[in-house]
Amino acid sequence: MAVAERRRTGAPIYEGSRIPQPTPTVLRTPPDLAATGDILTVNFGPNHPSTHGVLRLVVDLYGEDVTGLEAVIGYLHTGFEKNMEQKTWWKAITYPERIDYVSFQNNELVFVLAIEKLLDLQVPPKAEWMRTCLCELNRLHSHLVWLGTSALELGAISMFWYAFRERDQILDLFEMVCGTRMHTRYFQAGGLAEDIPRGFFPEARKFCDWMPRAIDDYETLLTRNQIWLERTQGLGLLSAADAVALGQSGPVLRASGVNWDIRQNEPYLAYGKIDFRVPVYPAGDVYARYRVHMDEMRESVRIVEQCLDRLETMEGDPWIADDRKVVLPPRHELHTSMESLIHHFKIVTEGYRVPEGEVYVAIESPRGELGCYVVSDGGPKPWRVKFRAPSFVALEATATCMSDALIADMIAIVGSLDTVMGEVDR
Amino acid sequence: MSLEDVPGLVEVKEAHGETTVVVEPTELVAACTYLRDEEGFNFLSDVSAADYLGWGRAGVSGYVGTPVGRDLNRPMTQGYQALPGAKPKRFAMSYHLLQLAERPRRLRVQTWLDDGEAVPTVLGVWPTADWHEREAWDLMGIPVDGHPNLKRILMDDDWEGHPLRKDYPIGGEPVRFSGEE
Amino acid sequence: MALEGRLRDAGMKSERLLWPTKGPSRFEQEVDDLERRVGLTTLEKAVAWAQTNSMWPDTFGLACCAIEMMSIVSSRYDIARFGMEPFRGSPRQADLLIVSGRVSNKMAAPLRQIYDQMLEPKWVIAMGACASSGGMFNNYAVVQSVDKIVAVDIYVPGCPPRPEQLMEGIIRLHEAVRAGVPPAYEIRSVAS
Numbered sequence: 001m002a003v004a005e006r007r008r009t010g011a012p013i014y015e016g017s018r019i020p021q022p023t024p025t026v027l028r029t030p031p032d033l034a035a036t037g038d039i040l041t042v043n044f045g046p047n048h049p050s051t052h053g054v055l056r057l058v059v060d061l062y063g064e065d066v067t068g069l070e071a072v073i074g075y076l077h078t079g080f081e082k083n084m085e086q087k088t089w090w091k092a093i094t095y096p097e098r099i100d101y102v103s104f105q106n107n108e109l110v111f112v113l114a115i116e117k118l119l120d121l122q123v124p125p126k127a128e129w130m131r132t133c134l135c136e137l138n139r140l141h142s143h144l145v146w147l148g149t150s151a152l153e154l155g156a157i158s159m160f161w162y163a164f165r166e167r168d169q170i171l172d173l174f175e176m177v178c179g180t181r182m183h184t185r186y187f188q189a190g191g192l193a194e195d196i197p198r199g200f201f202p203e204a205r206k207f208c209d210w211m212p213r214a215i216d217d218y219e220t221l222l223t224r225n226q227i228w229l230e231r232t233q234g235l236g237l238l239s240a241a242d243a244v245a246l247g248q249s250g251p252v253l254r255a256s257g258v259n260w261d262i263r264q265n266e267p268y269l270a271y272g273k274i275d276f277r278v279p280v281y282p283a284g285d286v287y288a289r290y291r292v293h294m295d296e297m298r299e300s301v302r303i304v305e306q307c308l309d310r311l312e313t314m315e316g317d318p319w320i321a322d323d324r325k326v327v328l329p330p331r332h333e334l335h336t337s338m339e340s341l342i343h344h345f346k347i348v349t350e351g352y353r354v355p356e357g358e359v360y361v362a363i364e365s366p367r368g369e370l371g372c373y374v375v376s377d378g379g380p381k382p383w384r385v386k387f388r389a390p391s392f393v394a395l396e397a398t399a400t401c402m403s404d405a406l407i408a409d410m411i412a413i414v415g416s417l418d419t420v421m422g423e424v425d426r
Numbered sequence: 427m428s429l430e431d432v433p434g435l436v437e438v439k440e441a442h443g444e445t446t447v448v449v450e451p452t453e454l455v456a457a458c459t460y461l462r463d464e465e466g467f468n469f470l471s472d473v474s475a476a477d478y479l480g481w482g483r484a485g486v487s488g489y490v491g492t493p494v495g496r497d498l499n500r501p502m503t504q505g506y507q508a509l510p511g512a513k514p515k516r517f518a519m520s521y522h523l524l525q526l527a528e529r530p531r532r533l534r535v536q537t538w539l540d541d542g543e544a545v546p547t548v549l550g551v552w553p554t555a556d557w558h559e560r561e562a563w564d565l566m567g568i569p570v571d572g573h574p575n576l577k578r579i580l581m582d583d584d585w586e587g588h589p590l591r592k593d594y595p596i597g598g599e600p601v602r603f604s605g606e607e
Numbered sequence: 608m609a610l611e612g613r614l615r616d617a618g619m620k621s622e623r624l625l626w627p628t629k630g631p632s633r634f635e636q637e638v639d640d641l642e643r644r645v646g647l648t649t650l651e652k653a654v655a656w657a658q659t660n661s662m663w664p665d666t667f668g669l670a671c672c673a674i675e676m677m678s679i680v681s682s683r684y685d686i687a688r689f690g691m692e693p694f695r696g697s698p699r700q701a702d703l704l705i706v707s708g709r710v711s712n713k714m715a716a717p718l719r720q721i722y723d724q725m726l727e728p729k730w731v732i733a734m735g736a737c738a739s740s741g742g743m744f745n746n747y748a749v750v751q752s753v754d755k756i757v758a759v760d761i762y763v764p765g766c767p768p769r770p771e772q773l774m775e776g777i778i779r780l781h782e783a784v785r786a787g788v789p790p791a792y793e794i795r796s797v798a799s
Binding site for chain 1: 441442443444446468469470471472474475476477478481482509510511520522524526528530532534549552553554556557565574575578579580581582589590594596597
């Protein structure tokens with residue numbers, strides 16, 4: 001089957017399970033094909049323009065068909081978890097951001113939520129809503145980067161510039177609030193590092209007014225584009241049962257027809273009080289994942305608008321918890337209160353202590369379920385931190401999705417799984 | 427049909443709103459199959475390994491704390507309120523399960539292992555455990571019985587040692603004027 | 608010390624060159640050595656002009672810095688005005704290797720392989736703190752500075768550096784090339 005067949009649009013999801021045996025993550029060439037001697041093993045090495053970051057795929061090709069696939073990862077292993085054990089809780093918050101470097105605030109959020117769960121610390125409502133707002137802006141950012149790079153790899157090169165135009169606007173908003181474009185380190189245990197600056201709300205509103213029109217532009221370019229449809233429909237099929245068995249979450253799971261979104265089913269932050277839809281498409285192919293991403297972008301804009309509505313009424317409210325044992329006291333108190341000075345000193349030099357325990361917190365990052373398992377021994381430094389990265393699990397599904405794919409399809413499929421190698425390798 | 431019927435159960439703990447079920451490592455696969463089929467935990471979120479070498483050892487300043495409280499007459503534990511309680515063995519493998527339902531439930535299944543003691547693979551129960559178990563082997567050195575492809579996944583193929591263990595040094599270069607290590 | 612001299616006349620604006628020197632140090636000696644070798648004929652100037660106006664980078668985005676590197680290609684920061692927007696996938700067609708992101712020990716060998724596959728003259732920019740010095744990751748997994756593997760021309764600090772910062776690094780590289788500074792592999796070898 002060396003020539004591509006024309007795929008029927010709306011191809012049905014397959015019967016049974018396509019998870020390869022015995023190893024779910026390795027697609028092996030069937031022995032009869034291997035015996036023909038026509039198999040070419042190609043290395044899509046760690047440096048490749050089309051794999052998202054440093055992913056290595058060792059692929060067996062029979063003509064243009066992909067008959068065998070194994071993903072080799074670890075080229076970006078940074079030892080985050082071990083490094084975080086050496087730093088105090090406060091300093092360790094800078095590390096998770098770099099794990100999934102496209103949706104950085106979600107990573108900070110999950111670690112900070114884990115600390116707050118262990119500390120049993122209540123976060124003021126203003127901080128909850130602002131965290132929600134920033135995480136949704138980050139979801140938009142992540143989906144825009146995904147859209148730009150995935151479309152670029154499939155040949156729709158101009159999408160990159162359009163997506164990054166909006167992305168720069170979002171980064172301007174981050175810079176206004178948090179001081180820097182990426183890796184903002186704005187969340188603290190207990191709330192936010194600083195108050196929301198004046199001028200943020202009008203700028204954010206301007207962005208929210210503009211963004212739906214930009215998403216309409218993207219959809220005009222791609223959603224009914226014949227080339228895009230032919231390159232994405234019917235590819236990378238993953239049934240709902242296989243997706244659940246393989247631990248998929250996020251857009252990949254929702255594109256296979258499973259209605260599961262942690263924001264909706266296990267609400268955290270302010271999501272329980274916000275009205276938003278969760279897009280679910282049953283087709284289970286690359287096109288369905290694309291549609292899920294686009295619809296999620298629209299929903300994120302709506303969520304941000306609702307957060308802004310609510311935040312504008314909270315002018316002057318506290319943005320961080322009051323517990324001086326964990327949170328730095330406001331600076332003006334240091335001039336008058338001895339206890340504040342001592343608290344400040346202890347927190348800065350030694351760090352706050354988190355009571356003994358273990359906790360697993362999961363949030364819905366743009367890629368799926370991002371989990372953080374934290375073990376504390378009661379001291380100023382974490383004992384063990386483990387991040388459950390959705391991209392790590394998504395790459396486990398490449399072998400299953402790759403049944404009757406061609407080389408060109410492989411790029412589309414790996415792109416649709418929305419992997420960020422920083423997360424995969426940690 | 428409750429958590430008390432899990433095969434190989436050692437204890438059930440509740441803390442911070444989370445339930446932890448501790449099972450014997452030999453009965454792990456039976457316990458996981460029971461939880462998947464009878465209790466409906468069809469989604470394995472995460473497999474985490476933790477190394478408790480040196481847990482609860484005191485440092486050198488403050489009042490010493492014991493599990494029953496502080497003793498003002500003996501020096502020093504870096505000001506810990508109380509030393510943390512002892513752990514049964516060195517390694518803990520935690521499986522974080524999730525039930526995808528209208529009212530989702532989360533559960534942690536934990537087994538305790540000594541150095542070199544192997545844990546059976548749960549690949550047959552949830553295929554997603556494949557790479558998680560490889561990572562536990564690679565970074566923590568916990569051997570997994572029955573895994574079809576137990577190779578190093580994040581480190582180089584010829585790397586020696588298991589980096590996330592507590593007796594493995596942090597590595598890197600010595601830095602002047604660094605407050606930490 | 609012959610610091611006010613040809614490099615500054617050649618238009619280089621690095622502030623290290625403009626600081627009054629207190630005495631010989633390794634950096635000033637290096638600059639001195641350089642200046643003795645600098646001296647461009649008209650033809651070499653023309654070649655340098657051509658090289659800088661069309662220095663094609665290789666897609667070597669590793670981690671977070673790669674996202675900021677991608678954003679200098681975007682329309683706001685527009686690296687195409689320098690002729691550098693075709694990021695070549697093949698190192699054989701690339702002149703500039705922007706190492707953007709942390710280099711783990713496993714990636715060190717492919718990095719060196721890519722660098723070796725590039726044709727001379729080739730330049731290397733170590734973008735970000737992790738490539739310049741290992742960054743915040745002083746541990747077993749990250750190579751503490753990419754100059755242990757390849758010879759680096761320009762280090763761009765930041766975590767991640769803003770696109771304007773990377774642009775500044777690229778512009779300084781262009782100035783250096785136009786002044787006649789040889790690529791790093793001719794001046795120094797890899798660090799120890």
